[in-house]
Amino acid sequence: MSEPEPETKAVMEQPSPVAPTAVASNGSLLATDKLVKEYRHRRVVNGVSLKMAAGEIVGLLGPNGAGKSTLMRILATLQEADEGTATLDAIDVLKDKEAVRRVLGYLPQEFGLYPKVTAVELLDHFARIKGVANSADRRRMVETLLERTNLADARRRRLGTFSGGMKQRFGIAQALLQDPKLIIVDEPTAGLDPEERVRFHNLLSEIGEQVVVILSTHIVSDVSDLCQRMAVIDQGELLVEGEPAQLARALQGRVWQKLTSRAALADHQSRFQVLSARLTGGRTLVRILSEQQPDRDSEPVQPEVEDVYFAAIRKHASAPLAAQVG
Numbered sequence: 001m002s003e004p005e006p007e008t009k010a011v012m013e014q015p016s017p018v019a020p021t022a023v024a025s026n027g028s029l030l031a032t033d034k035l036v037k038e039y040r041h042r043r044v045v046n047g048v049s050l051k052m053a054a055g056e057i058v059g060l061l062g063p064n065g066a067g068k069s070t071l072m073r074i075l076a077t078l079q080e081a082d083e084g085t086a087t088l089d090a091i092d093v094l095k096d097k098e099a100v101r102r103v104l105g106y107l108p109q110e111f112g113l114y115p116k117v118t119a120v121e122l123l124d125h126f127a128r129i130k131g132v133a134n135s136a137d138r139r140r141m142v143e144t145l146l147e148r149t150n151l152a153d154a155r156r157r158r159l160g161t162f163s164g165g166m167k168q169r170f171g172i173a174q175a176l177l178q179d180p181k182l183i184i185v186d187e188p189t190a191g192l193d194p195e196e197r198v199r200f201h202n203l204l205s206e207i208g209e210q211v212v213v214i215l216s217t218h219i220v221s222d223v224s225d226l227c228q229r230m231a232v233i234d235q236g237e238l239l240v241e242g243e244p245a246q247l248a249r250a251l252q253g254r255v256w257q258k259l260t261s262r263a264a265l266a267d268h269q270s271r272f273q274v275l276s277a278r279l280t281g282g283r284t285l286v287r288i289l290s291e292q293q294p295d296r297d298s299e300p301v302q303p304e305v306e307d308v309y310f311a312a313i314r315k316h317a318s319a320p321l322a323a324q325v326g
Helices: 068-075 097-102 119-129 135-148 164-175 194-207 220-226 244-249 262-271 305-316
Strands: 029-039 042-053 057-061 083-088 104-107 182-186 212-217 229-234 237-242 255-260 273-280 283-289
Touching: 029 068, 029 212, 042 068, 042 083, 042 212, 042 229, 057 068, 057 220, 068 182, 068 212, 097 104, 104 164, 119 135, 119 164, 135 164, 164 182, 164 194, 194 212, 194 220, 212 220, 220 305, 229 244, 229 305, 237 244, 237 305, 244 305, 255 262, 262 273, 262 283, 273 305, 283 305
Parallel strands: 042 237, 057 212, 057 229, 104 182, 182 212
Antiparallel strands: 029 042, 029 083, 229 237, 255 283, 273 283
């Protein structure tokens, strides 16, 4: 097997796997308590406490640099925490890293593949690394995972010919080796076309019925479409967490919408708590958080998960939130 190109090595830098052990297939619970990670005198993870159970997908939502990836790398045993605790059932995640790696499936934000190797060859290679010594067992496991991720017809294709969505599905296939109890996926739909994104959502949804799945993203629709629970993180802090639809209902009667000109946007931002703004038909559609009708042109609208996200970020920011127009 030839050496991967430099930019394709990341997938090989996952935690070193160890021999598998028998684990329960359901009922797992991952819990963090006051996790802290400092980097250059700045807390990139600042006292995060969460509980995540099997049978639900938990979406970590936040802007780039919010601390989501650092938190996930701590849980994936790739970084040390400075303070706090994390447990997966009876496993101390921060101290017993080998035990975590036995039951972990990890798909990082950026990962590389051997472009000249076929899907079945590389998945078989990963299965050997994960301790599956028997060739017949490996063959059955590999074929099952390729079927499950809808890659069976591409099993003999070189990975360098795969589309972005196919590579992501292969990443999930390798993460599912040895029936993990915890699966961590970091920004999995970035760059995918709509069809591949839907296919990937369906795959994650199926997986999430049996294990703890943590999904990190900055795409709000990933959370609203896929996750049973969400947590908004910014500047390393957990701002809000709960069931997405329930959090949206908590804003009932407080979200307003209006069309205005782009030139008037700055004025609206100075006078109102603008959650978001986007162009539609050449005009700017503004969503505003307010206990009362902001002005006579504003109309009440049904709150959405995106409003929950922007309301949390807006409240936390020291300066007014810059609404996204585009």
